[in-house]
Amino acid sequence: MKTQSLVIFLSLIFFININDACKEAHTHLPANIKKEKPSDSFTFIIPLSFNNKVYSIQLLCEKDSVYTNVSSITSNLSLPKEFYTILQDNFNSSTDLISSDYKSAYENYNKFKFKRTDFVEYEKKDIREFSSKLLYVLDVDQDGYEDILLLDLQNSVRDNDVYVMFKGGKNGISLEANFFDKAAFYGWDKTGRYLITGVNDTGERKLYKNQIIGGKLKRIDQCTEYVGSAKFCW
Secondary structure (H helix, E strand, O other), X not given: OHHHHHHHHHHHHHHHHHHHHHHHHHHOOOHHHOOOOOOOEEEEEEEEEEOOEEEEEEEEEEEEOOEEEEXXXXXXXXXXXXXXXXXXXHHHHOOOOOOOEHHHXXXXXXXXXXXXXXXXXXOOOEOOOOOOXXXXXXXXXXXXXXXXXXXXXXXXXXXXXXXXXXXXXXXXXXXXXXXXXXXXXXXXXXXXXXXXXXXXXXXXXXXXXXXXXXOEEEEEEEEEEEOOOOXXXX
């Protein structure tokens, strides 16, 4: 009987010691197990293939109170200053590109390993497949040099995405002002030869088929699509 009581007593002491040890281990977690806090800034890149060479655009994001501020943009591809201005305005005004909440922005971009390849498109998309990418890189005017179309959110409205043309050439990249003449850009026709522009409102979409002549858009056809109608242009 005494032996049995001694076993129970020793077992109880062992249980108490183990329980206390577990509490102590839980209270003093190693520093490397604690959740890492985001730094007050981070940089992410947009890889860019241009004329068969690989470049990148780097965006520095800084914490401003609880908000995200894209403080600077640089690139190893020589780009006009207007390109940087438009791109920075895009990020500072659109939560679809980067969250205004810094903690969320950091966590989201951390998941992408601070690289966004999905912002750039290199193929012509027709009007039915057009996905309004941030950047389109291709030879728009078919002169042998790739160009860049940059989405301009400051001048876009719902369902009317305005793009700015940055023309490539033997002397580098330059801004092609008023290339789209303030119209929205919706992609190409099914042949990939003609650019489709226009204006969309709640009831109808006025579309224009454009050919590039002398580096400028020239309308060669126009059509209107109506909401609820099965009739589509081109």
